[in-house]
Amino acid sequence: MTSVIFYSIAVLGITAAVLALILFLVTKKFYVYEDPRVAIVAEKLPGANCGGCGFAGCKALAEAIVKKESLEGLNCPVGGADVMNEVGEVLGIKAETSLPKIAVVRCNGSKANTTAKVNYEGAIDCLNASMVLSSEGGCPNGCLGLGSCVSVCRFDAIAINKESGLPEVDENKCVACEACAKTCPRKVIEMRNKGTKNRRIFVSCINNEKGAVAKKNCGVACIGCGKCAKVCAFEAISINDNLAYIDFNKCKLCRKCIEECPTGAIHCVNFPPKKESKNEVAAS
Amino acid sequence: MKTFKLGGVHPQENKLAKDCPIEIMPLPKQAVVFASQHLGAPATIVAEKGQKVKVGTLLAKAESFICANTHSPFSGTISKIDLANDINGYKKTAFYIDVEGDEWCEEIDRSEDLIKDISLSSQQIIERIKDRGIVGLGGAAFPTHIKYMLPEGKKADFLIINAVECEPYLTSDNRLMLEEAHQACIGIQIMKKALDVSVAKIGIENNKPDAIKNMTDIAAQYDGIEIVPLQTKYPQGAEKQLIYAITKRQVPSGKLPIDVGCVVNNIATAVAVYNAVQKNRPLIDNVLTITGKSLAKQINIQVRVGTMLSEVMDYCGGLPDDYGKLISGGPMMGKAISILEAPSVKTTSSILVMSNNESHRKTETNCLRCGKCIDACPMGLEPVQIANLSKHQRWEDAENEYAMDCIECGCCLFTCPAGQPLLDLIRVAKNNIGAIRRQRRAI
Helix, strand or coil, X not given: XXXXXXXXXXXXXXXXXXXXXXXXXXXXXXXXXXXXXXXXXXXXXXXXXXXXXXXXXXXXXXXXXXXXXXXXXXXXXXXXXXXXXXHHHHHCCCCCCCCCEEEEECCCCCCCCECCCCCCCCCCCXXXXXXXXXXXXXXXXXXXXXXXXXXXXXXXXXXXXXXXXXXXXCCXXXXXCCHHHHHCCCCCEEEEECCXXXXXXXXXXXXXXXXXXXXXXXXXXXXXXXXXXXXXXXXXXXXXXXXXXXXXXXXXXXXXXXXXXXXXXXXXXXXXXHHHHHHHHHHC | CECCCCCCECCCCCCXXXXXXXXXXXXXXEEEEECCCCCCCCCEECCCXXXXXCECCEEEXXXXXXXXXXXXXXXXXXXXXXXXXXXXXXXXXXXXXXXXXXXXXXXXXXXXXXXXXXXXXHHHHHHHHHHCCCECCCCCCCEHHHHHCCCCCCCCCEEEEECCCCCCCCCHHHHHXXXXXXHHHHHHHHHHHHHCCXXXXXXXXXXXXXXXXXXXHHHCCCCCEXXXXXXXXXXXXXXXXXXXXXXXXXXXXXXXXXHHCEEEEEHHHHHHHHHHHHHCCCXXXXXXXXXXXXXXXXXXXXXXXXXXXXXHHHHCCCCCXXXXXXXXXXXXXXXXXXXXXXXXXXXXXXXXXXXXXXXXXXXXXXXXXXXXXXXXXXCCCCHHHHHHHHHCCCHHHHHHCCXXXXXXXXXXXXXXXXXXXXXXXXXXXXXXXXXXXXHHHHC
8 A cells, every 4th residue: 555655656756857857948948038127117007008109019018118228209108107207217217208198089070060961871980981971061071970989999088979979088088099090081080288287279170171162061160261370479370271280289278269260160178267267378 | 604603693683774775965064074083193184274175185194104194075164173072072183164165176086987997006006095095984994005005924815895784773885785886896806906815705694685686796797706695693794703704714812814814894995995096086975874763764875074963963854852862883883972063984884863762771780690691702702701800900810801802792781681781891991901001011
């Protein structure tokens, strides 16, 4: 009886020793050096694997950062400046300061502002619709409202407002990964600076048709009249192709252009009601 | 009876206008002619605002390889060069012409005489086709001369003429074969000479017995033209399907017809080639079928390129009250017209009026896994699989399922009992795969 126990222990023991030796030799033979900092950097990153940085996932970005040993051109839009600073500390390099961004829908051609001349039937996909028609209201540039941006958002930060038929971005959830902006076949969505106190001013239209044509299809279209550009004291507004564009780096959020716009195409968000505005402008 | 092997469907034929002779539309007062009406690089504008033009004056010139000339289909004054809506509502550069009289350029032979002798050499023929702005009239508007400039080392065995007209409703090619069979046959002889082939085969579906009989009688007067009657099945008019039906040769994935020794052209293109080479006439008009079950009168009408479709509709009796949808082209592959205030182009082949009842899609329900789309696909693909991958944005996987081989015939969507938008999704996948491939080439 004791011999059975002895033999089994011996056989198992020898097998274990041989296998351990093989494992030891294999790990020696096929050892791949990985910079230990990659794991540390990857730990600091949010782990969302959204692809917003342009890499396949957070690990890939971490590898790229460590390999490059600098943060130039590499940025995690989800983590923002905080995360990049932490990553910079790990590697002992200074992070570029980039202001937090957010997706902005630059179209206000809602159901109330346009009239549908034709109806689209088919796959609920903006790219397909844009191949078949300009849009139900006739604008060849504006939002189609079928929600391709919604389907690619991995953070549940964008949704179609049933009433207006346009996508709306949830400021608290948007991480500026750019997935929606890349998917939109019309390039309606732009990544803009979040702005001081989350306040932003932008032209909510990207129609570059001539004023009269644009206005015919949509009541709130930018007609490229140039009044906003004239009134802007900071040269933040440029007019190209019958369309005004506000450079968010130059805009000082004074809101003069909004009052000037004859069609109401310029929008501001998160500003307090007008009465207190004077102090706010001075403060900002 | 010959036909292609895989898949295909047989929709209701509805060739309502097949007995209506071709009428000629009177000239409009104002016309809008797009500068580029072909597939490929845009043509360079050479005419100016305020210039007096005659019929046949060059408006836009082809300067790239895949490109075609555009000539003025009207005489008059160019009032402006501006953007104009196409049928989808997108804006393209166009010439606005105020039509005055009907004066033609002197070099164009306007007589009705048939010219049977082909005096030009094959190189001259190709030059002439290029100069006269001929594009494929089957629908894709591919510049015709390029098909005749064979790549080094390639030799064509057959010229295949597509007179299948497999789309329901359309009858313009049918009428051409009855009314302009001689012109078509001479056009085919010209194409044969340009290609240096001895045999041309014309594929005609057997739902057009008049056309088969007429073409057989007339082709007998010419050398080396063979009529091949084909079993009626959609999409027989697709290039690869037609080649298989007639020659039993299969074009491999990603290859061109010339790789199996075939060149395919439409019968309407043959007539256009005849007019270009023998009469020096540019491509300035085409035959439209104005049809629909709710229309009082079915019409085949010859319309100058650049005539507003709304004017064509008014001339043909106006739109019925209960119309739900207008389609340019056939019901299977045609494009829905979202703006009728758009000019006709070289490849406009019909205005199909669908009543409100006919024009809606089935309500979409869940996939039944019945596999009908797979049976129907003439390219042997699995439409449901590609569509599902497209839904989940898995473009590379869709590419591995040969999504790019899809010819967008719509058989899958036609057969789907669950009303799934299969073709729409596949088209989205194709578009994205195209973008990925361009990116790959750039790297």
